[in-house]
Amino acid sequence: MPTDPWNTFANVVADPYTGWAARYPGKRAFGVLCTYAPEEILHAAGFVPVRLLPLPLPLPYQGRGDTSEAHLQSYTCSLARNVLEQGLQGRFAFLAGVLFSQTCDTMQGLADIWRLHFPAQLVVTVVQPVALASPQAQAYLVAELRQLIARLEAHFGLTITDEALRASIRLYNQNRELLRQLYAVRERLSSVAVWQAVTAAMLMPKEEHNALLSQAIGAMAGEVAIPAGSASPARLILTGATLDDATLLEVVEAAGARVVADDLCTGARYFDTPAADAGDPIAALAQRQLQRLPCPCKHRSLEARARHLLDLAARHHADGVVFVLKKFCEPHAWDYPYLAAALTKAGLPHLLLETEQTTPVEQVRTRVEAFLEMLHG
Amino acid sequence: MAEKRYKKLQTAAELNKLLEWHYTQAKYLRFGKPLAWVTSGAPVEILRTMGILALYPENYGALCGARAAAATLCATVESQGYAQDLCAYAKSSLGAMMAPKQAPLGGLPRPDVLICCNNICGTVLKWYEAVARFYDVPLFILDTPFLHDEADALPPHVVAYVLAQLGDLIEFLERHTRRRFQPAKLQEAAELANQATALWLEIRELCKAKPSPLNAPDLFVNMAPVVVLRGTRECVDFYRRLKAEVAQRVAQGVGAIPRERYRLLWDNIAIWPKLYRFYNLFVDYDACFVVDTYTGGWSLQLLGGDPLDGLARTYTGVFLNQSLQYRARRMIEMVEDFAVDGFVMHSNRSCKPYSLGQYDMKRLVSERTGRTGLIIEADHCDPRAYAEEPIKTRVQAFMEALSEQEKQG
Numbered sequence: 001m002p003t004d005p006w007n008t009f010a011n012v013v014a015d016p017y018t019g020w021a022a023r024y025p026g027k028r029a030f031g032v033l034c035t036y037a038p039e040e041i042l043h044a045a046g047f048v049p050v051r052l053l054p055l056p057l058p059l060p061y062q063g064r065g066d067t068s069e070a071h072l073q074s075y076t077c078s079l080a081r082n083v084l085e086q087g088l089q090g091r092f093a094f095l096a097g098v099l100f101s102q103t104c105d106t107m108q109g110l111a112d113i114w115r116l117h118f119p120a121q122l123v124v125t126v127v128q129p130v131a132l133a134s135p136q137a138q139a140y141l142v143a144e145l146r147q148l149i150a151r152l153e154a155h156f157g158l159t160i161t162d163e164a165l166r167a168s169i170r171l172y173n174q175n176r177e178l179l180r181q182l183y184a185v186r187e188r189l190s191s192v193a194v195w196q197a198v199t200a201a202m203l204m205p206k207e208e209h210n211a212l213l214s215q216a217i218g219a220m221a222g223e224v225a226i227p228a229g230s231a232s233p234a235r236l237i238l239t240g241a242t243l244d245d246a247t248l249l250e251v252v253e254a255a256g257a258r259v260v261a262d263d264l265c266t267g268a269r270y271f272d273t274p275a276a277d278a279g280d281p282i283a284a285l286a287q288r289q290l291q292r293l294p295c296p297c298k299h300r301s302l303e304a305r306a307r308h309l310l311d312l313a314a315r316h317h318a319d320g321v322v323f324v325l326k327k328f329c330e331p332h333a334w335d336y337p338y339l340a341a342a343l344t345k346a347g348l349p350h351l352l353l354e355t356e357q358t359t360p361v362e363q364v365r366t367r368v369e370a371f372l373e374m375l376h377g
Numbered sequence: 378m379a380e381k382r383y384k385k386l387q388t389a390a391e392l393n394k395l396l397e398w399h400y401t402q403a404k405y406l407r408f409g410k411p412l413a414w415v416t417s418g419a420p421v422e423i424l425r426t427m428g429i430l431a432l433y434p435e436n437y438g439a440l441c442g443a444r445a446a447a448a449t450l451c452a453t454v455e456s457q458g459y460a461q462d463l464c465a466y467a468k469s470s471l472g473a474m475m476a477p478k479q480a481p482l483g484g485l486p487r488p489d490v491l492i493c494c495n496n497i498c499g500t501v502l503k504w505y506e507a508v509a510r511f512y513d514v515p516l517f518i519l520d521t522p523f524l525h526d527e528a529d530a531l532p533p534h535v536v537a538y539v540l541a542q543l544g545d546l547i548e549f550l551e552r553h554t555r556r557r558f559q560p561a562k563l564q565e566a567a568e569l570a571n572q573a574t575a576l577w578l579e580i581r582e583l584c585k586a587k588p589s590p591l592n593a594p595d596l597f598v599n600m601a602p603v604v605v606l607r608g609t610r611e612c613v614d615f616y617r618r619l620k621a622e623v624a625q626r627v628a629q630g631v632g633a634i635p636r637e638r639y640r641l642l643w644d645n646i647a648i649w650p651k652l653y654r655f656y657n658l659f660v661d662y663d664a665c666f667v668v669d670t671y672t673g674g675w676s677l678q679l680l681g682g683d684p685l686d687g688l689a690r691t692y693t694g695v696f697l698n699q700s701l702q703y704r705a706r707r708m709i710e711m712v713e714d715f716a717v718d719g720f721v722m723h724s725n726r727s728c729k730p731y732s733l734g735q736y737d738m739k740r741l742v743s744e745r746t747g748r749t750g751l752i753i754e755a756d757h758c759d760p761r762a763y764a765e766e767p768i769k770t771r772v773q774a775f776m777e778a779l780s781e782q783e784k785q786g
Contacts (some may be wrong), residue, residue: 072733108730139537139538140522330462333462337457
């Protein structure tokens with residue numbers, strides 16, 4: 001039976017972790033918590049990097065045993081709380097280890113809490129450099145990645161060769177290129193399907209994702225079902241951390257608007273910038289990290305993120321920008337006022353949507369519809 | 378109040394004068410000296426050798442909290458789109474920039490350069506970016522990788538990274554302030570910093586005495602010079618006199634509170650807006666905070682050898698740049714060293730890196746020491762996060778539990 005790629009992506013995202021090992025026999029999974037995770041290294045070590053996300057959201061409440069509330073304060077973001085909750089419920093028992101990347105203060109704390117509670121997993125942290133333009137960042141990150149390799153090799157008794165790393169880089173670059181192609185035609189697709197495709201890339205074996213995605217894109221060469229909408233739909237850009245459910249996308253499309261680009265962890269920030277597949281693979285991976293589109297936990301320059309957002313809006317002829325802000329997500333909350341001011345100055349309307357563990361659909365709809373009316377007005 | 382719950386130190390007036398001088402000098406008596414705003418964990422010794430003045434927005438944030446100005450300043454900043462959940466030190470400082478007339482001391486004078494070292498949190502990066510945009514001044518980020526692993530020595534690649542950045546920092550300062558770095562003077566500044574931190578450490582050690590000569594508010598108020606004036610002679614002189622006074626209290630058997638029955642450990646930053654009000658809740662039960670995890674953060678000695686290498690290691694290894702596991706171990710040591718009966722942890726909404734993990738640390742410390750712990754939800758600066766009645770109830774229950782334990786011996 002031929003597999004429909006879109007259905008596979010949708011199913012993976014709907015319930016990524018239940019039965020993972022049975023779905024991918026012979027594969028070993030390694031959890032990661034950030035787009036900055038050096039996935040190629042885990043892949044070259046024989047693992048499938050699997051992104052830990054608040055999926056499904058909301059998490060079915062177990063009503064017993066240890067809960068995240070016993071470990072994390074109420075002023076912690078839903079991403080950290082949901083993921084820890086899933087771990088405590090045993091949903092991540094299939095992972096051989098978990099890799100944290102230095103992102104924010106919350107992830108920093110969660111890494112240590114994780115180490116206390118999941119002794120069966122190898123918990124490793126790659127402390128990313130923060131000042132990306134510093135002349136010292138590359139050498140430090142290379143050493144940090146080499147330390148990671150040494151730990152994986154020692155813990156699992158394996159060898160990670162440069163050849164294997166280069167092969168993994170090529171595989172990941174192929175995935176990045178396919179996702180780029182997907183984004184190039186995303187206006188002809190449902191935003192939900194696009195979100196599912198890119199999020200599934202973080203949750204399933206890359207080889208399989210590449211095959212399904214090229215099949216999907218190949219089939220698109222012909223005709224594609226365009227979701228019903230107005231003749232000239234409002235063109236929106238989403239910016240924020242991870243997008244953890246499809247509510248916002250469904251509301252946007254139901255209101256006749258279209259997401260034409262994004263600046264999300266579960267979006268363009270996952271696959272931008274390929275790594276060099278020749279030469280020293282560790283240096284290439286480090287260089288990619290430093291050249292990528294920065295997230296707010298990193299510093300390239302004072303205006304880098306605003307410039308990127310304005311550039312994205314210009315290239316995609318966007319009518320407006322929606323900030324998707326997780327309650328208690330400090331890095332993104334810190335950038336919001338300056339980004340909003342830059343957009344206002346450029347005459348680009350914007351909307352702030354604050355999300356919690358569960359996003360009330362009605363509230364999102366009211367806000368989005370009012371915003372779209374304003375755009376059309 | 379029939380009995381004074383608080384025994385004032387004679388050096389208090391001197392402390393006030395010293396801090397007043399610190400702020401006045403930066404505002405009115407600079408004589409052409411460049412001014413840097415720096416984070417509390419920045420290697421200020423380098424600036425001292427170059428004749429660059431340094432102000433500490435975190436210390437200023439605490440001042441805004443203590444002088445009940447934080448709520449207004451935070452509201453000002455929140456009206457500009459900053460979320461209520463962001464650090465109230467940062468928001469107070471930004472609020473003072475936006476509305477200096479509402480701010481204590483009329484706000485801080487405009488900086489020439491900004492030095493942000495992230496060994497205390499990730500918030501300082503975002504905070505200093507906002508300041509740099511506001512004033513359009515150059516920003517240097519000193520990145521000190523967080524130490525998740527409890528190794529005996531710092532990883533060599535981490536030390537090399539921080540050391541190389543110190544070279545960049547010196548070049549940055551020379552370029553933007555036109556002042557020369559003088560390596561010979563660094564040894565002198567490092568020695569002055571070491572003398573002050575050694576005295577401060579000795580003062581804290583004196584609190585092992587029963588009764589303890591100091592309580593938490595004393596520790597919090599008197600830590601200011603070791604942060605904002607480290608590497609200066611004035612700082613050393615102040616701690617010499619403070620130590621003499623504290624030693625005298627010990628010699629005479631004088632305690633910080635009228636009757637010391639319980640000895641407690643404090644974790645996290647103070648609740649500045651309610652400093653005395655809050656700690657007095659404990660004094661009512663004859664409980665004194667004899668040690669804490671915060672004010673000792675500035676008592677690390679610079680290591681010998683090459684002074685820059687010593688700076689790199691010292692500032693990377695600070696308490697707040699280390700794992701939950703390390704911090705729990707340090708707390709356990711403090712419980713034992715200071716003969717502590719119980720501990721109180723401030724779950725500080727403004728400070729996630731300090732607060733996340735406290736629930737597990739409470740369990741770890743209790744398991745290892747048999748001491749009871751209490752977690753209080755509040756904020757180091759924003760009085761809006763302080764709920765008086767629930768806090769009173771929790772303190773009462775905690776003190777009753779300690780009393781029960783005491784009876785059972």
